[in-house]
Amino acid sequence: MSDSWKLVLPCTRAEAEAIDVEDEALAMLEPPPVLMTSERVADDDGAWQLEAFFDAEPDAMTVAAIRALVPGAAALDIEPEYIPDQDWLTLSQQGLEPVHAGRFYVHTENNRGDVPDGAKAFRIEASTAFGTGQHDTTSGCLMTLDRLKLSGRHFGNILDLGTGTGLLAFAAMHLWPAARATASDIDPRAIEVVRENAAVNAVRLGRGPGALSLAAAPGLEHRLLRTRGPYDLVLANILAGPLIDLAPAIADALAPGGVLVLAGLLERQRAGVARAYRRQGLRVAGRIHGEWPTLRLVKRRAAHRRSHRRRATQTGATADFGSW
Structure with missing residues (x-):
């Protein structure tokens, strides 16, 4: 377990889907953050959010690179949040649900749930x-x-x-x-x-x-x-x-x-x-x-x-x- 940091920025669904994980500014970050997008309000395309998890306090360049991913939040005064004594990768997985696609069932260590009959299960951690x-x-x-x-x-x-x-x-x-x-x-x-x-x-x-x-x-x-x-x-x-x-x-x-x-x-x-x-x-x-x-x-x-x-x-x- 280690200290971690999280930055949460509101965005629209369109902004979330337009995020380019191969962005040059992101590629320069070391270590890279874990990014997640999700709905804040169900079935509301204007109420999504971007969460960025860091295993150390992000510097100004890192925060700016994350902010640039969602232009709609550029003017908002939102700073990274310190999360003491947490595993940042586990945090990033808490919202993940198992996926059942065809005969395959994909889960993480923390969300295995009940594997459907006849399904082939794979454990794949967020990374x-x-x-x-x-x-x-x-x-x-x-x-x-x-x-x-x-x-x-x-x-x-x-x-x-x-x-x-x-x-x-x-x-x-x-x-x-x-x-x-x-x-x-x-x-x-x-x-x-x-x-x-x-x-x-x-x-x-x-x-x-x-x-x-x-x-x-x-x-x-x-x-x-x-x-x-x-x-x-x-x-x-x-x-x-x-x-x-x-x-x-x-x-x-x-x-x-x-x-x-x-x-x-x-x-x-x-x-x-x-x-x-x-x-x-x-x-x-x-x-x-x-x-x-x-x-x-x-x-x-x-x-x-x-x-x-x-x-x-x-x-x-x-x-x-x-x-x-």
């Missing part, structure tokens, strides 16, 4: 990486994986790109236990989180069938990622901008007939993301609707794919690619 299952993007990917299994699809070589906490890779390995699986993230800290979560959830790490290999890399710029391809299932729960930038590299890494699951995009960004992948020879085969849709695409088995590579993706990398 500096995303992917706990709480966000619609992650639960949408879990439901898409469940539907792929129900449809009779089989996969033998799986990539979770921008893995965050490893949850999607774990879920795919549960559904196709004989597959080779790879998980990567641009942030080396996320890879350490995946290692910890793999141990907690009895997921085997390694190079062979039924094991998960890990790599810290931007995009697909890592020897391991290149040599283990092509993949017949790629999961990419990132953000719309990086998804578009990485379209040529991801398409190249996907086997003909392979399935690509995309998330991290808003509904208003869906058409642009889908268009970027159609240009690379993929077609949209299904989606989960909502404010944060999940797209399922299939790479055509025989298609003349025109090159639409943007300058930032000539090597398959993009500067702002990271965890979701």
Whole structure:
């Protein structure tokens, strides 16, 4: 246990959903705060809040970076609150409820609850990486994986790109236990989180069938990622901008007939993301609707794919690619 600090800023739902966790000012903070957004008043889009938890007293630059995330609170005189003798990570998890998506049930150590009959439970703690299952993007990917299994699809070589906490890779390995699986993230800290979560959830790490290999890399710029391809299932729960930038590299890494699951995009960004992948020879085969849709695409088995590579993706990398 240790002392901690918390900053609570009122905001609107639109401001909460517009928060960019890859913001350059946030990336400069060390250690990074844990951020949570939630409703203050149920079903009131104007009554949301941003909570930032710190394990030390934040300096003026840190407070300013957090305030900049919600412009509507810029003029409010709200200062960080000292919370004595508390575990800041546990505090950040107190409002989290277990998530039941498809056949998967995701919980933290403090909120396991009753696991539904027939559900596969994963314990994923809140951390500096995303992917706990709480966000619609992650639960949408879990439901898409469940539907792929129900449809009779089989996969033998799986990539979770921008893995965050490893949850999607774990879920795919549960559904196709004989597959080779790879998980990567641009942030080396996320890879350490995946290692910890793999141990907690009895997921085997390694190079062979039924094991998960890990790599810290931007995009697909890592020897391991290149040599283990092509993949017949790629999961990419990132953000719309990086998804578009990485379209040529991801398409190249996907086997003909392979399935690509995309998330991290808003509904208003869906058409642009889908268009970027159609240009690379993929077609949209299904989606989960909502404010944060999940797209399922299939790479055509025989298609003349025109090159639409943007300058930032000539090597398959993009500067702002990271965890979701």
